[in-house]
Amino acid sequence: MRFISWLGRIQMPSMMREYAQLIHPPTDISPDKHTQLLRMSFERLIYGFTVMPIIAALAALFYGRQHSIWLMGLWAVGYVGAFFYRKRLIYEFDEDAHSMDGHAMMARWVPKLKRIVTMHGLALCAPFVLTASDPSFEFNTLWYLVIAAIVASNAAHQTPVLGIFVRFFNCSWNVATLLSVIAYPDDWYYITPMILMFTGANYRHAMMAHKFFLQQVRLEESSTRLATQFKEAKEAAEDALIAKNRFLATASHDLRQPVHAMSMLIEAISQRNQDATLSPALADLRSSLRSMNLMFNSLLDLSKLESGVIAVEHKPVHLQAFLHEIARLFEHDARDRRLELRLHLPKQAAFAQTDANLLRQIILNLMQNALRYTQHGGVLLAIRQRGGTWQIEVCDTGIGVAKESQSDIYLPYFRQKLAWGLDSEGHGLGLSVVARCALLLKSPLDMSSRLGRGSRFWIRVPSLSAGVLQTSAGDASFEIASYKDHALSPINQGHCLIVEDDPQVGRAWQALMQSWGVDVRIVSNSAEAFECLSTGFVPQALVCDERLRAGESGFELLKALMERIPQARGAMVSGEFNAPALAQAEEEGFLVLRKPVDIGLVHDLLSRWLMAQR
Incomplete structure (x- = not known):
């Protein structure tokens, strides 16, 4: 060995x-x-x-x-x-x-x-x-x-x-x-x-x-x-994105509450206004509030885009009314900047098959950019027919985009040097959101620009033929963007029960319903709701907020109330966009209204529900 x-x-x-x-x-x-x-x-x-x-x-x-x-x-x-x-x-x-x-x-x-x-x-x-x-x-x-x-x-x-x-x-x-x-x-x-x-x-x-x-x-x-x-980095980024979206979902409910209350109070004041000189101011206030609501929704829409929870719903949209409303939102901004805001619309009715919310997000961001980076001249919002599509254009006489920057303008947080020198607001997210929305819509998006002469951005959406439009006219999915700047007519009938645990929003609901002549009761939880029914109050319409401070589910309460009063009609109200209870409510056929609610939609719903009950 x-x-x-x-x-x-x-x-x-x-x-x-x-x-x-x-x-x-x-x-x-x-x-x-x-x-x-x-x-x-x-x-x-x-x-x-x-x-x-x-x-x-x-x-x-x-x-x-x-x-x-x-x-x-x-x-x-x-x-x-x-x-x-x-x-x-x-x-x-x-x-x-x-x-x-x-x-x-x-x-x-x-x-x-x-x-x-x-x-x-x-x-x-x-x-x-x-x-x-x-x-x-x-x-x-x-x-x-x-x-x-x-x-x-x-x-x-x-x-x-x-x-x-x-x-x-x-x-x-x-x-x-x-x-x-x-x-x-x-x-x-x-x-x-x-x-x-x-x-x-x-x-x-x-x-x-x-x-x-x-x-x-x-x-x-x-x-x-x-x-x-x-x-690990991917999981950490996903966790951070989930945490951010969870925060926005939670915070959006609280942030929407005052806007929700303001919209109802403005309508209630308009109903009681006897001074004709205040009517233009109330109309401007209503328009400004709607603008603030749309901008606030833009922030939340970005969160939705990042989290992938947006469901694209292609429905008929009346483009003339759609662009008229967007133009109204920017009239005051254009006037303050001493710019001319013009509309170019076709003579025939223009209907498109698209998702109105995503298309609105695209046009709003393009209009904001056009006004922000234009110092002289104006902005043109136009619709042109291109084969079987409608081409929506936003043109301006602003600073333009340099050739070397045109391939990067849709990247998040990108802004060209001239833009930083002209306007320090914003973070370069607008065109990134535009590109993401266009991708979800599967709609062509493009631009042309000359430095110092202006830019033209356009997106094409499928046009809707007259035959399809007539077939869809009776469908609940048929939507035409229409907005009302005038006070709504009183309803003067019916009983309504509102479940809302925020005192400020509850008072706004009460002021709005009373201005319309509707007999209303405001309660904050299930105990108060059933106690109200036990006194002999029989509502024809039920409106429940989803998130109640007592930890109760508004959806479960709404179903319990409708079992008690089967002839009543009901709807959910919430400031969240992806709560499981809301998805379940929509699957079961309940109407879900997002805060701040469209006052005109609430008026139309109550008018139909209460007249049907009569």
């Missing part, structure tokens, strides 16, 4: 000492990768034990043609025993690989494999000793070629753990090199130098293969680490 240990520690030739540091396991590789490298070397050793019995038997037969075969036969039988021993090795290795980490595997199996390859290497050199008494030039030459092939193959596949290969190389080829004097007693002086040349070339090849294995493992680890970091 001392002899074997000494052979295993033979010093490497001086030409290869520069690679000595590679023999030690690298410390910058994870334990799992150490196990992977160890398995590669182990599998190569097992493959050697699989084919060696055949090679040994053929070698013994070749030598036995002219010489005594019994020593070589015993040697070949030894490799047959190694063939069966490999099954035990495989079982032990797999068991340890499942129960140990990389460092423990290296600590146990590297010394064990070194002992095995030491025995294997010496066994490969044994034929030179066994046939020394009756040497055969042909057999020794053949066996040197066999060992050279085995060593070269192991240099390519056994070097993941370099220490194992070095031990095998020293105990096989280097020992065979020393024995060349015995194998070729008359010819060693020219054969041995050739063997030494192969030694240097093969060892260098082994070092290059080892470096390749390490490089591949490091690349795999780097890729895995980058993939993990990307996944």
Whole structure:
């Protein structure tokens, strides 16, 4: 055993000492990768034990043609025993690989494999000793070629753990090199130098293969680490987006409450107004409030776009009325900036099949940009027919967009230098929202611009034929954008129950209903609602806010009230846009009104419901 240990520690030739540091396991590789490298070397050793019995038997037969075969036969039988021993090795290795980490595997199996390859290497050199008494030039030459092939193959596949290969190389080829004097007693002086040349070339090849294995493992680890970091960053960004959207969804309810109350109070004041000089001011106030509501909805729409919760609903839209309303929203802004705001509309009625909310978001953002970056001249809002589509254009005489910036203007947070110098408001999100909305609509969006001369943005929406329009006229999905700037006529009939836990909004509901002549009761929870019914009040219309401070569900309360009064009509009111209860309410056929509610829509609903009950 001392002899074997000494052979295993033979010093490497001086030409290869520069690679000595590679023999030690690298410390910058994870334990799992150490196990992977160890398995590669182990599998190569097992493959050697699989084919060696055949090679040994053929070698013994070749030598036995002219010489005594019994020593070589015993040697070949030894490799047959190694063939069966490999099954035990495989079982032990797999068991340890499942129960140990990389460092423990290296600590146990590297010394064990070194002992095995030491025995294997010496066994490969044994034929030179066994046939020394009756040497055969042909057999020794053949066996040197066999060992050279085995060593070269192991240099390519056994070097993941370099220490194992070095031990095998020293105990096989280097020992065979020393024995060349015995194998070729008359010819060693020219054969041995050739063997030494192969030694240097093969060892260098082994070092290059080892470096390749390490490089591949490091690349795999780097890729895995980058993939993990990307996944963590993606999950963190998604969590942040969900948290932001959750915050906006929660905050929007509270932010919508005062706007919701203001819209109802303005309508109530308009009903009671007896001073004709105040009517224009009330109309402007109503228009300004609607503008504020639309801008506020734009902020929430951006959150919806980012979270992917927007459901696109293509419905008929009356484009003339649609653009008239948008133009009214910007009349005061254009007047304050001393700009001319013009409309160019076709003479025939223009109807489009599109999502009115997304289209409104697009035009609003384009109009805001056009007015913001125009100092002289004006803005044109136009509709033009282009084949089977309507092209909606927003043209201005503003600063324009430089050619080098035109490919980037739809990117989030991008603003060209001239824009920063002209107006510091905004964050470069408007055109990004425009592009996202157009993508959802699947509508072509484009622009043309000349620096210092102005810009023209346009989007095309499918036109609606007269036949389709007549078919859709009786459908509930048929929508024509219409807005009322005048006070609504009183209803003067009916009973209505409002469930609203915000006192300010409750008072606004009461003022609005009373201005319309509707008998109304305002309650804040289910207990008050059923107590009101027990007094003999029988409402024909029920309106429930979804989020109640007592933790109750407005939807569940609405269903309970309608079971109590089956002839009543009911609707939900909420400032949220993706609450599960609201989705369930809509699926079950209940009407859901979003805060701030459209006062004209509420008036129309109550008029129909209360007249039907009469």
